[in-house]
Amino acid sequence: MAEDTGGGLEFKPMDQFLVKPLFGGDTIHWYTPTNATLWMFLAIVVITLLFVVGTRGRAVVPTRVQSVAELMYGFIYKMVEDVAGKDALKFFPYILTLFLFIFFANFLALIPTSFSPTSHIAVTAVMALGVFLTVITVGFVKNGASFLSLFWVSSAPLALRPVLALIEIISFFVRPVSHAVRLAGAITAGHAVMKVFAGFAVAVLIAPFAIGAMVAIYALEVLVAAIQAYVFTILTCVYLKDALHPHH
Amino acid sequence: MEGDIAQLGQFIGAGIAGLGAGLAALGVGNVAGNFLAGALRNPSAAAGQTATLFIGIAFAEALGIFSFLVALLLMFAV
DSSP: SOOOOOOSSOOOOOOGGOOBBBOOOOOOTOOOOOOHHHHHHHHHHHHHHIITTTTTHHHHHSOHHHHHHHHHHHHHHHHHHHOOOOOGGGGHHHHHHHHHHHHHHHHHHSSSTOOOGGGGGHHHHHHHHHHHHHHHHHHHHHHHGGGGSSSSSSTSSSGHHHHHHHHHHHHHHHHHHHHHHHHHHHHHEEEEEEHHHHHHHTSTHHHHHHHHHHHHHHHOOOOOHHHHHHHHHHHHHHHHHHHHHOOO | OOOOHHHHHHHHHHHHHHHHHHHHHHHHOOOHHHHHHHHHHHHHHHHHHHHHHHHHHHHHHHHHHHHHHHHHHIIIIO
């Protein structure tokens, strides 16, 4: 696929997702610092700057940076409370962490020539599996065996219930897959599209169109970066609600 | 333009998988359109349902992204 087509347009939209070692060499061990490591680390640095350094003043009338941090905190707090219920608030630190990491990883990935860690299923799958295992653990610890009533739809006619149970079980186990693939897929797709339009910009005739399209796609990607972080977080809340209140 | 029949199949398959993304767009549009129709009838109730809107859009979109993933796998991984 990647072989040269012999001059003219050359598309390598997926090269931006390659994980490379930061300091030369080409073998990657588990401890090798790569560009993925760098950009995940930068996301954490930005979060620290915003939430630790930015709110250091603890002013009653917040500064601009502090009010941004307070806005995000309050937004997620309200979402956890509304979607998952009051007793889910003890998971609020976990959910806020997930949101902030995805949010800032997505936004830092929009810097040209940067790397997008959330476009890798390896990254998103770890977060999705964490949520999945948390839901199962919390569900069984809190409800015992009655957590399994999540799969037994008691409002349906009795004859339908085994069929529904099968569907519910399948959909329960597909959750971590779709949770992870949704985020990675949306980010990968957006960045690949931007690179494809960037490839068009070489041709003089369609260059104005290509550059205009890139600006439009970039604006869309800013929206997608925020929405995907929001969606990942709100689905975490929905799944947690299932664990805390499994009865239909 | 040389290549073998397997590569031809890959490209055709990736193109067909791309249709799935378009069909998911129909689903997302359906969710958002129905939300708007409901929201215009009762604007005061709309604000409380935006979370539901996004959950619905996310579920509809996920399946389109699955087909996009299939296309990517066919193009770059098979």
